[in-house]
Amino acid sequence: MRTTVFVVEEPGGDFVQTEVELDDPREDEVLVRVVATGLCHTDLTVPTMLPPEMLPTVVGHEGTGVVERVGAAVSGIEVGDHVVMSFRSCRSCGPCTAGDVGYCEQSLLLNYMGMRADGSTTMSRTGADGQQQTVFGSFFGQSSFARHAIAYADNCVVVDKSLDLTRLAPFACGYQTGAGTVLNVLDPAPDEPLVVFGAGAVGLAAVAAARGRGVETVVVVDPAAPRRAVAEGYGATALDPTEPGAAPVEERVREATGGGAAYAIDTTALPAVVLQAQHALRSRGLLVALGLGAAEYTIDAIDLLQSGKVVRSSIEGEADPLVTIPELIALREAGKLDVDHLVATYPFEKIADAVADSKAGAVVKPVLVWGE
Incomplete structure (x- = not known):
C-alpha cells in the first residue's frame, strides 16, 4: 500500500x-x-x-x-x-x-x-x-x-x-524508561532522596513516578527554566546548573538532600553531568545512567572505591512493554502518574x-x- x-x-x-x-x-x-x-x-x-x-x-x-x-x-x-x-x-x-x-x-x-x-x-x-x-x-x-x-x-x-x-x-519509551527506572530499578522508600539530571520526558516521568510513590525529597537539575517550573509543579526542588555565582551542583544537591541523594538518574548523556550525579550521591548510593549520546563517561574511581556507590545503566527501565505499559497506564488512571x-x-x-x-x-x- x-x-x-x-x-x-x-x-x-x-x-x-x-x-x-x-x-x-x-x-x-x-x-x-x-x-x-x-x-x-x-x-x-x-x-x-x-x-x-x-x-x-x-x-x-x-x-x-x-x-x-x-x-x-x-x-x-x-x-x-x-x-x-x-x-x-x-x-x-x-x-x-x-x-x-x-x-x-x-x-x-x-x-x-x-x-x-x-x-x-x-x-x-x-x-x-x-x-x-x-x-x-x-x-x-x-x-x-x-x-x-x-x-x-x-x-x-x-x-x-x-x-x-x-x-x-x-x-x-520515554515514560516507560523514566518511570520504570524508579519503580523497577530503584524502588525507593519515601525517605530516600532522589536527584534527576535532565528534566525532559524521561526525567520528569521519573519525578512523577517518585512523587506518586511518596518519595519526599526529589531534586531536579536542568538549565531550562520552563522545565524546572514543571519539576517544581511536582513539588521537586529545581536547580539551575548554570546559575551565576552558585555553588557546584553536587554541593547544592547534597544540601537539598541532607547529605547526598540515595539515588540519582542521569538522562543527559553528558559526561560532566554524569560525574556530577556520582558526586551528588551519599555513601552506597546508586546512579542509573539512561542517556544515549556520549561514547564514554568519566567516573571518579577514588570516590567510587571509598563510598560503595554503584553506577549502572538500564534499558527501558527494566520494562517488559506488555506488562509495564498497562501498569503505568493504570497508575495514570489512578492519579499516581501525573x-x-x-x-x-x-x-x-x-x-x-x-x-x-x-x-x-x-x-x-x-x-x-x-x-x-
Whole structure:
C-alpha cells in the first residue's frame, strides 16, 4: 500500500515528507494506522550514527494507532484494536525467557538495523532515476513517523479504546524508561532522596513516578527554566546548573538532600553531568545512567572505591512493554502518574518545529499527530 512517511535522507539530516510503498503485513505482522507518535531523543540521535548505506530511513518508536490488518499467526490482537507500539524482543532467547526483554540477544537486529529479522525491508519508493529505492525502517519494530506502520505482537500493547492515544504515545519509551527506572530499578522508600539530571520526558516521568510513590525529597537539575517550573509543579526542588555565582551542583544537591541523594538518574548523556550525579550521591548510593549520546563517561574511581556507590545503566527501565505499559497506564488512571500535561502536540507536517522546541527546552514531550 502507498503511505506517507518522514524520512532522514543523510546522516544528521532533517525529516523529509515523502510517499513510500509499504508491504502488506506478513503472517506474524500487524498493520497499524498511526494516530500519534512521540518525538524521542533517540529519534534524533540514531540517524546521526547511521552509515550512508542505511539511508534513507524512517524512525519513530513511540507510536499509537488503530489496527487495520492482522497476520494469520498473530493472536491477542484484532482489527480495530487501539495499540501502543513499543520496542521489540524475540521472546525466546535466554534474557527474554528470564523476563529481561530489554536485553534480548536479538535487540540490535530487531530494533536498529532498518530491516526485518530475515534481512528484508518493509518500504520502498521510486527514486529520481525512476528505479525502486529501498527505504529502511522497522525501527523498534514500527518506524512510526508514518501514517501506517508494520508492527508485531511482541511490541503492540492493546489499550482501552476510550483512552486518548495522543497522551499514551510517550508510554512506549520515554515514560516507560523514566518511570520504570524508579519503580523497577530503584524502588525507593519515601525517605530516600532522589536527584534527576535532565528534566525532559524521561526525567520528569521519573519525578512523577517518585512523587506518586511518596518519595519526599526529589531534586531536579536542568538549565531550562520552563522545565524546572514543571519539576517544581511536582513539588521537586529545581536547580539551575548554570546559575551565576552558585555553588557546584553536587554541593547544592547534597544540601537539598541532607547529605547526598540515595539515588540519582542521569538522562543527559553528558559526561560532566554524569560525574556530577556520582558526586551528588551519599555513601552506597546508586546512579542509573539512561542517556544515549556520549561514547564514554568519566567516573571518579577514588570516590567510587571509598563510598560503595554503584553506577549502572538500564534499558527501558527494566520494562517488559506488555506488562509495564498497562501498569503505568493504570497508575495514570489512578492519579499516581501525573504526566498528561507534559505533552505538547504538533501536526506531523510541523515536525521541524517539534524538533526545534524540544532541543530548546521549550516543551517537555512533543507528540506528532496525523490529521484526518
